[in-house]
Amino acid sequence: MPDLDYETNKTDSGYNTYQHGCRFCSDNTLVIDYKNPQLLRHFITERGKIVSHRNTRTCVKHQRAIATAIKRARTLALMPFTAIGK
Numbered sequence: 001m002p003d004l005d006y007e008t009n010k011t012d013s014g015y016n017t018y019q020h021g022c023r024f025c026s027d028n029t030l031v032i033d034y035k036n037p038q039l040l041r042h043f044i045t046e047r048g049k050i051v052s053h054r055n056t057r058t059c060v061k062h063q064r065a066i067a068t069a070i071k072r073a074r075t076l077a078l079m080p081f082t083a084i085g086k
C-alpha cells in the first residue's frame, strides 16, 4: 500500500486514490493509541473537533476507538479540546 497523505488522500506520485473502507481494518500495523497524538491528529479538525466517520471513511468500530482515544489524549493534554482563539 502506497504512502497516503492523510489530509489530501493523495499518494506521493500525486494521483488521487480514493480509499475504500477503513484504514485501520486494511492495515493491521496501525494501532489506535491515545499516547499517539500524531496519528489521532488526522481525525480532528483545525478547531479540535472530531471528524465524522463519513469524512474519514473509518468503520464504526474503529471510529469509536478513535473518539475514545482522542478524549483520553485531551484529558492528558496531548491534544486540544479546542483551538486557541484568534
Ligand SMILES: [Zn+2]
Pocket (backbone or CB within 6 Å): 022, 023, 024, 025, 058, 059, 060, 061, 062
Ligand atoms: Zn475499521
